[in-house]
Amino acid sequence: MSLLDELIQSLSRLPGVGKKSASRIAYHLLTTDQEFNTRLGRTIHSIRHHIIRCRTCGSFTQRDQDPCSICTAVNRDRSSICIVEHPQDVITLEATGAYQGLFHVLDGVISPLDGIGPEQLNFNKLLARIKDEGVTEVIVATNPTEEGDTTALYISHIVKELGIKVSRLASGIPVGGDIEYADRITIARSLRGRTILD
Amino acid sequence: MKFLSLTISGFRNIDDVSMNLDARHVIFIGENGQGKTNLLESLYLSCYGSSFRTRRTSQLIGFGKERAKITVRIQEQDAVHTVEALLQQGSISMNIDKKEISDRMELMNRFPCIVFTHEDIAFVKGAPQEKRRFFDQTMCLHDPLFLYDLRRYHRILKQRNQALKDQRLSLMPTYDEQLAHIGITIQQQRSKTAEEFNKLFPELFSRVSGMDDPPIMDYRPSWGSTATRDEVKKKLSDTLSRDLRFLTTTSGPHRDRFICKKGSADFSQTASTGQLRLISLALRAAQATYYKNKTGRLPVLLLDDVLLELDHGKRQRFIQELSGYEQAVCTFLPEEVYGHEQQFSDVLNYTVSKGNAYQ
Numbered sequence: 105m106s107l108l109d110e111l112i113q114s115l116s117r118l119p120g121v122g123k124k125s126a127s128r129i130a131y132h133l134l135t136t137d138q139e140f141n142t143r144l145g146r147t148i149h150s151i152r153h154h155i156i157r158c159r160t161c162g163s164f165t166q167r168d169q170d171p172c173s174i175c176t177a178v179n180r181d182r183s184s185i186c187i188v189e190h191p192q193d194v195i196t197l198e199a200t201g202a203y204q205g206l207f208h209v210l211d212g213v214i215s216p217l218d219g220i221g222p223e224q225l226n227f228n229k230l231l232a233r234i235k236d237e238g239v240t241e242v243i244v245a246t247n248p249t250e251e252g253d254t255t256a257l258y259i260s261h262i263v264k265e266l267g268i269k270v271s272r273l274a275s276g277i278p279v280g281g282d283i284e285y286a287d288r289i290t291i292a293r294s295l296r297g298r299t300i301l302d
Numbered sequence: 303m304k305f306l307s308l309t310i311s312g313f314r315n316i317d318d319v320s321m322n323l324d325a326r327h328v329i330f331i332g333e334n335g336q337g338k339t340n341l342l343e344s345l346y347l348s349c350y351g352s353s354f355r356t357r358r359t360s361q362l363i364g365f366g367k368e369r370a371k372i373t374v375r376i377q378e379q380d381a382v383h384t385v386e387a388l389l390q391q392g393s394i395s396m397n398i399d400k401k402e403i404s405d406r407m408e409l410m411n412r413f414p415c416i417v418f419t420h421e422d423i424a425f426v427k428g429a430p431q432e433k434r435r436f437f438d439q440t441m442c443l444h445d446p447l448f449l450y451d452l453r454r455y456h457r458i459l460k461q462r463n464q465a466l467k468d469q470r471l472s473l474m475p476t477y478d479e480q481l482a483h484i485g486i487t488i489q490q491q492r493s494k495t496a497e498e499f500n501k502l503f504p505e506l507f508s509r510v511s512g513m514d515d516p517p518i519m520d521y522r523p524s525w526g527s528t529a530t531r532d533e534v535k536k537k538l539s540d541t542l543s544r545d546l547r548f549l550t551t552t553s554g555p556h557r558d559r560f561i562c563k564k565g566s567a568d569f570s571q572t573a574s575t576g577q578l579r580l581i582s583l584a585l586r587a588a589q590a591t592y593y594k595n596k597t598g599r600l601p602v603l604l605l606d607d608v609l610l611e612l613d614h615g616k617r618q619r620f621i622q623e624l625s626g627y628e629q630a631v632c633t634f635l636p637e638e639v640y641g642h643e644q645q646f647s648d649v650l651n652y653t654v655s656k657g658n659a660y661q
């Protein structure tokens with residue numbers, strides 16, 4: 105296999121990149137200035153050295169800042185903890201600016217079909233944090249999939265035993281999402297799960 | 303809804319066909335093996351993105367061909383849509399008006415079409431899952447959420463069964479709660495549908511068959527007809543040891559049964575083949591009427607050779623029962639076609655031979 109083929113192969117393994125875009129990117133890299141390639145190569149090479157997982161919550165952080173800036177912030181609400189599936193979910197929720205509490209990354213969802221149970225996820229750490237940090241509210245922000253539901257329900261079973269309030273992020277029509285025929289299921293679901301405004 | 307035109311390339315034995323379908327009745331006449339059913343199948347596939355005869359896409363692509371393409375123009379509530387199905391490398395991709403459909407669920411009740419085939423007899427006398435399939439289809443036709451619930455239920459069931467195999471007992475209360483929650487919803491929907499269906503189907507069957515005491519379709523939910531969510535949760539936890547022994551979930555909507563009952567007996571055990579066929583036809587006709595009543599919309603009916611075994615009187619009475627459609631597409635053998643002109647008006651006739659269709 106030529107080096108070019110190998111590059112296309114590797115690029116097409118990236119999420120959202122098909123065979124076609126992979127070769128477009130590869131040909132672009134062949135003609136762009138060398139300095140750009142060098143910088144990109146260096147960044148890719150060192151990214152996992154510089155960006156690590158926070159030892160407390162599991163989200164991404166700089167190597168020289170562990171625990172992360174959220175875990176160490178003095179002005180955040182430490183009585184509330186939001187549980188997410190993946191580190192990038194923390195970034196998404198932070199970007200809204202609507203949440204001031206702490207986070208906890210599970211690193212997946214409960215799915216026996218994929219060999220994942222509570223033991224394979226970041227659960228023990230979660231329970232320890234809830235006890236140590238005096239948390240009084242747990243918000244579960246897993247995705248609205250079957251496995252996301254299972255995980256949320258499992259969390260509520262174990263956390264409620266500790267006498268702590270558990271809530272789940274409401275799912276429905278995404279803000280700014282286009283309400284078209286394709287989204288009928290979402291709309292039908294949100295109609296069924298409608299809440300009374302008072 | 304109504305099909306206006308059909309263009310096919312490389313589908314089964316149909317190399318290249320383009321036809322006008324703009325009539326209330328479209329008749330495909332031909333000997334067996336010439337391609338009549340393939341034409342019906344292509345129309346069905348345009349509506350649902352799957353075949354009613356096989357799940358293997360490779361079987362649908364013509365011999366020696368790499369891909370197949372079906373294009374139909376459909377009139378639906380004053381708008382005309384173009385639906386394209388592209389079959390290649392074992393998968394089917396669907397486009398409506400050049401926009402790709404990512405989930406077949408989106409197609410489910412968009413272009414309502416109901417197919418009548420000989421295999422429908424399995425809805426009366428077949429494995430329990432065949433009978434469930436009929437009622438599930440009936441609901442999915444007008445309620446996309448039902449299919450959504452059904453899919454979720456089966457996903458959670460698979461997870462629970464895997465958890466049983468892996469002895470992940472700490473997860474059982476969670477799965478029991480989830481199954482009870484969605485399962486009860488499914489059960490209530492099936493029960494309501496069976497009740498409404500039995501106000502429709504027995505009388506319809508009586509009118510066509512002349513039988514005074516028609517059968518009904520009796521719904522027997524695995525969890526019992528009066529179970530509440532909490533009772534189901536308790537039942538699931540009480541039967542955990544049995545589930546662990548069989549390494550599978552032994553109760554729930556996936557074990558529900560429908561029985562074609564006459565009096566207190568299972569009619570499918572005593573009925574003649576002719577009666578069974580007539581029941582299956584009446585089930586489909588009732589399905590079409592049920593859809594019309596629920597939505598106020600008229601489906602397309604695809605009838606694959608099913609009028610064949612009816613005598614003249616039954617055939618006429620059956621066709622009368624089918625009045626609630628915007629278009630019917632039927633296949634006939636050349637020798638049995640005589641007389642259909644008197645039964646149908648606004649007809650387009652095609653002769654189908656060796657994968658071609660001639661007007």
Ligand SMILES: [Zn+2]
Nearest residue numbers: 158161172175
């Ligand atoms: Zn952190």
